[in-house]
Amino acid sequence: MNTNHIPLVRGIRRFNRFYTNMLGLLDKHMLNSDFSLSEARVLYEIGQIDDCTSKKLIEELKIDPGYLSRIIKNFEKQGLTYRIKSTEDGRLYHLYLTDQGREILTKLEESSDQQIYQMIVQLQGDNQNELLEGMQRIENALSGESIASGDKFNIRTELRPGDVGYLIHLHGWIYAEECSYNHVFEGYVCKTFYDFFQNYDSQKDRFWFAEVNGKIVGAIAIVGHADKKAQLRWFILHPKFRGMSFGNRLLNEAIQYCGEKGYHNVFLETTEDQRTAIKMYMKKGFRKVAEHKNQTWGKDLVEQTYELNLL
Structure with missing residues (x-):
């Protein structure tokens, strides 16, 4: 690694440690629920992605296929999700939330919203906006959708x-x-x-x-x-x-x-x-x-x- 990048790398790692602690991401379970961070995210994406499949989840979450398969099987045992074979490709199954799955996802979303609200409620309006803009700049800098050197x-x-x-x-x-x-x-x-x-x-x-x-x-x-x-x-x-x-x-x-x-x-x-x-x-x-x-x-x-x- 180029030594010139060491301060930047350490600064980003410091921010990651700070933010994961703020959100409690090191805890085994998310938001006082029975779900890990990975499980909660998979549940969320199944509820959000149109015609959701395991392939789409792997592409979106960069998750190990074997680990994802175990999560989905566990969801099905709990009655949170179900699958239907694609009419266009018999090898694919579309994933859906059951009513119970949607109810649990709604509770997780509400708990997450409340958690973030508690983080920002003490900030003044200008500081709230600066926080959001800073996060957007981070997203823009690291995502492929932000403007890059070759973009016009x-x-x-x-x-x-x-x-x-x-x-x-x-x-x-x-x-x-x-x-x-x-x-x-x-x-x-x-x-x-x-x-x-x-x-x-x-x-x-x-x-x-x-x-x-x-x-x-x-x-x-x-x-x-x-x-x-x-x-x-x-x-x-x-x-x-x-x-x-x-x-x-x-x-x-x-x-x-x-x-x-x-x-x-x-x-x-x-x-x-x-x-x-x-x-x-x-x-x-x-x-x-x-x-x-x-x-x-x-x-x-x-x-x-x-x-x-x-x-």
Whole structure:
């Protein structure tokens, strides 16, 4: 091993020891249950993977086939899983959770959520966001899905068929996953795009799409209004590509465009739980000018309006 890498290797091992201790992963059983970490993960993946097979589990978990076989047989004896032979390939069996298996998985998930909540509840909002962003940066750096030296990143402004449909999907998925917004929010996003395209004008409105290898990973838009006002809308970035300055580049592009078009004022609407985005806005000079309560998206929220004067 190159001696230059020794401090990095030791630092990563130190973090691994710290985090495994925090989660209690060295204990024989997970979350005061009868399951080991490996068993709990296999149970989770069977419940998550479509048309789950042993082969898919081995590929996903990098687990020894013999060890996996013993886990699955034990699950079947306990009545947690069952298998059905594939109609397309008689050598394959699809794995499914029984009702009892789903009930146990739900309890494990709830216990895991509570464990993480207890870890972060004492942190201030900014520290919570920094913790999440740090973890996302680690995931991006170590996973094959993060941008690598050979990947191609670009920002395009051309609006293509399917772009808006994908942005609606991103909003619905990310805000449900990270903020627990309900289906009403996704309907709201659909309506904002419908209303927008009733008066779309490429001379005053513009989209920016961040792409990696031709796939959209983020976007932002400017909607022109009367009286030299512009609205910043639909600013979003896939979680796997955060912490790479993509969001900052999109925001800079949008603000620069507003200056070039002669807009005097830029405003945006967000919710108070979007702390990371709000911090970015305020660094660019945006200031909060209004707020009101919103209870229509499945939780109590405070919607906020921010403005940036360009004169």
